[in-house]
Amino acid sequence: MKAETNLSTGIPNTWCPGCFNFSILAGVKNAIAKEIAEGKKKEDFAIVSGIGCHAKIFDYIHLNGINSLHGRVLPVCLGMKVAKPNLSVIGFSGDGDAYAEGMEHLIHMARFNPDVKYIVHNNQVFALTVGQPTPTTELGYKDKTTPDGVKLMPLNPIKLMLAANAGFVARVYADVKQIEEVLREAFKHKGFAFIEIIQPCIIFHKDEGVKEKMYSLQEQGHDRSNWQEAMKKAEEFDYNNAEKIPSGIFYQKERATFEDIFLRYR
Amino acid sequence: MRFSILIGGKAGQGPNILTQLVGEALVNKGYFVFYSRDYESLIRGGHNFNTLTFSDSESYSNDSVIDIIVALDENSVKKHKDKLKKGGIIIEGSGKDNMYFAGRLFKVLCMDFSILEKELKKLRNFDENLKNSRIGYEEETRACIVFKANKGINGRFMNGSSGIAEGAIKSGMEVYYAYPMTPATPVLFELASKKDKGSFKIFELENEISVICAAIGSSAWGMKSMVGTSGGGFDLMTEAMSFAGQAEIPIVCYLASRPGPGTGVATSTGQGDLNMARHCGHGEFFRMIVAGGDPKECEELTSQSFYFSQKYKIPAIVMSDKHLAESFYTIGEEAKITKSEKTMKAGRYNSYEHTETGEATEDTEITKKNFERRMKKAKEIEKEAGKFEQYKIYGKKTSKNLIISYGSTKGAILDSISGKDAKFLQILYIEPFSEKIKDELKKAEKIVLVENSATGMLADLIAEKTGIIIKDKILKYDGRAFFCDELSREIEEKIK
Incomplete structure (x- = not known):
């Protein structure tokens, strides 16, 4: 595929062989390639990453952008939008980045509603620092720093984003097609889009049947404009254990963006 | 010649608007005016005061002693009367607003009411302010003998x-x-x-x-x-x-x-x-x-x-x-x-x-x-x-007594060294630090650091950049800026 090559930097990839980040990379590139095929230019895009395994994606996508600091992806995205309101900005974070170090930015960015697409690679573990628990790690998880196992219930980011009034809230599995589709939907949405990708870490946090438990909200006819329904669906999976895990777009409603309110387009 | 006015009151009584108004009027008359604000971390009540010093020549600091106290509340008299010079004036009165005090202060300063009226036009509630300030102006009977302004300044x-x-x-x-x-x-x-x-x-x-x-x-x-x-x-x-x-x-x-x-x-x-x-x-x-x-x-x-x-x-x-x-x-x-x-x-x-x-x-x-x-x-x-002014030297250029500092202490130092056998080296560029500063320091016999801190950190910088250790330090760390008169005495003590 021509567009695919076009978006590659050619840098040797250092993710573990078989890492699900490859699926995320492919899904994201496919979605961007389609946007470009439909008339957008490469220069219309910018990518921003945090720090962690996910952040290496910056090195593998040939687009302008900033590989920023751990937890600081969203304010950097916002600053870029202030400079170039029409820029299509995609932020990448891990679960440590988004839910631990950068939590305050996540909540406020949902409130500010800049037209930024935010992808969280949630593998429920700090992988690049060799396996410590994050705010979304399940009870009982053990590693060298937590020999007695995790004792705190994980955070539910979907509920948090709904409560913070995010205009686009989605969760998908680390599957190329799912990612491509949800990102394409997010591009159509005017405003902040929160996309969480449930991504097994093949070294520190294996799948354990998560994929099989996931079902599509859209196939079930979920009404994505209904906030209360979205909240109910969000409660089906508490990130600790679940019978079934909803996947797809929980909620979508457009409202005035940060750019609409504060930036006059030049 | 310098003259100092302290304007105090509760937060919310408007001591700042009053000080700004008097200050601008004095600047417009051609005086050099400097005022600093002293306020507490609260929104209503407490005790806030501003100290305004005006002069017929360059002046960038306050003194520890005061010629006129304008007390918007009783507390302002209690807190500051010890600083009042012999023969100084206290302007007080309960239940009056800040514009009433403006009227009285203008009268004491022998400033024409028309000047006050002109200044009031910059504020809201002109009619009410004019009425209250006129009452104050007419009630006040005292007047200071105030020196003439230097009309040529035309300052901002x-x-x-x-x-x-x-x-x-x-x-x-x-x-x-x-x-x-x-x-x-x-x-x-x-x-x-x-x-x-x-x-x-x-x-x-x-x-x-x-x-x-x-x-x-x-x-x-x-x-x-x-x-x-x-x-x-x-x-x-x-x-x-x-x-x-x-x-x-x-x-x-x-x-x-x-x-x-x-x-x-x-x-x-x-x-x-x-x-x-x-x-x-x-x-x-x-x-x-x-x-x-x-x-x-x-x-x-x-x-x-x-x-x-x-x-x-x-x-x-x-x-x-x-x-x-x-x-x-x-x-x-x-x-x-x-x-x-x-x-x-x-x-x-x-x-x-x-x-x-x-x-x-x-x-x-x-x-x-x-x-x-x-x-x-x-x-x-x-x-x-090096193409920019990384440091400046003021005062008696040939003096062997060097005062060194940076930042906000400049005003008090300039006012303090006036007439003394001393020069003042002000550092504007901390980084990059000018190599020429070392030569200036070498020329001095006595180097005195002035800093609004407890440790005198500029001495660390100078030691690191030049190898010269400054032992004489005048430090102030009570949260307040240097007063000209106090600093002047301290400098004299160091260089005698």
Whole structure:
């Protein structure tokens, strides 16, 4: 595929062989390639990453952008939008980045509603620092720093984003097609889009049947404009254990963006 | 000749509006006027006071003794009557508003009522203010013999915060991000009041981390960006200063100090952040640091920070403190603004050590080469800074007694050394530090450091840069600025 090559930097990839980040990379590139095929230019895009395994994606996508600091992806995205309101900005974070170090930015960015697409690679573990628990790690998880196992219930980011009034809230599995589709939907949405990708870490946090438990909200006819329904669906999976895990777009409603309110387009 | 007025009252009684009004009227008459604000961290009540000194010649500081006390409440008399000079005047009266006191003060100062009327036109509630001030003017029967003004001055009356804001606007700043913190917030007030006429935007974000990261994002995509904060907020920004150092993205940061550690004395003044600014952020990278001593220098140095920051893609810090940020000075000359080109455009930037195309690298050769390139850049900055006034010398040029300082102490030092066998070396560029300062220090027999801090950090800097150890230090760390009369005695003691 021509567009695919076009978006590659050619840098040797250092993710573990078989890492699900490859699926995320492919899904994201496919979605961007389609946007470009439909008339957008490469220069219309910018990518921003945090720090962690996910952040290496910056090195593998040939687009302008900033590989920023751990937890600081969203304010950097916002600053870029202030400079170039029409820029299509995609932020990448891990679960440590988004839910631990950068939590305050996540909540406020949902409130500010800049037209930024935010992808969280949630593998429920700090992988690049060799396996410590994050705010979304399940009870009982053990590693060298937590020999007695995790004792705190994980955070539910979907509920948090709904409560913070995010205009686009989605969760998908680390599957190329799912990612491509949800990102394409997010591009159509005017405003902040929160996309969480449930991504097994093949070294520190294996799948354990998560994929099989996931079902599509859209196939079930979920009404994505209904906030209360979205909240109910969000409660089906508490990130600790679940019978079934909803996947797809929980909620979508457009409202005035940060750019609409504060930036006059030049 | 100097004359001092203390105007005190509760927060909410309007001592600031009154002081500003009197100050502007005196400047318009041709006096040199300086006033500082002393207020508590509360919104209504408490005790706030401003000390205004006016003179027929250059004057940039207050004295510890007072000629007139204007007491908007009883507490103001109680708190300050010990400072009143023999034969001094107290203007008091209960249940009256600030404009009534304005009337009485103008009468005492032998200023025509028409001048007050003209000043009142700048404020809201003109009719009511005019009525109340006229009552005060007519009730007051005392008058001081006041010296004549120097009509030729024609000065601007401004504080350090407007200097910073003006400097930023004139440098073509396009965006200012901040989170409120005293004493940096007045710059935000200034910019907010001018944003609709200017071509810049201001944003208040969720914290100082977000503030500086957003500024870096904007800056990378070509915007001239600036942030402002005080010590505690700056602590939070330091990680991103280091990021800017690595990614080579320009950023101008305004750092307005107050006494720490911790929350410290929130509405007081101090110069305790010099070492923090010099060493902010992890890793080895060049941080430009400048500090003006009056509003005009704040304006000029802000424009120079934009110049160096853009040209060399570095973080630059403009330092000030509560005393400079919030005191009003009479400025005779216009500031010289240094124009700066915009240098940034969309590209690939990285907080990791990186290749020329922006990808993270762990390669030893590239790492070494990048360090060397950044260090070479620092040398170039050092060289180019030589074209600017990195330090200034005042007073008796041939004197062997050298007073050295930086920042807001300038006013009190200038006023104190007047007529003494002493000269004053004011450092404007902390980094890059001028090599010539060493020669100046060598010429002196006695070097005295003056600093609004408990340890005298400028001496550390000088020792590091020149090898010269300064033993004589005049330090003040009670949260208040130096008084001219007290400092004058202390300097005399050191140089006798």
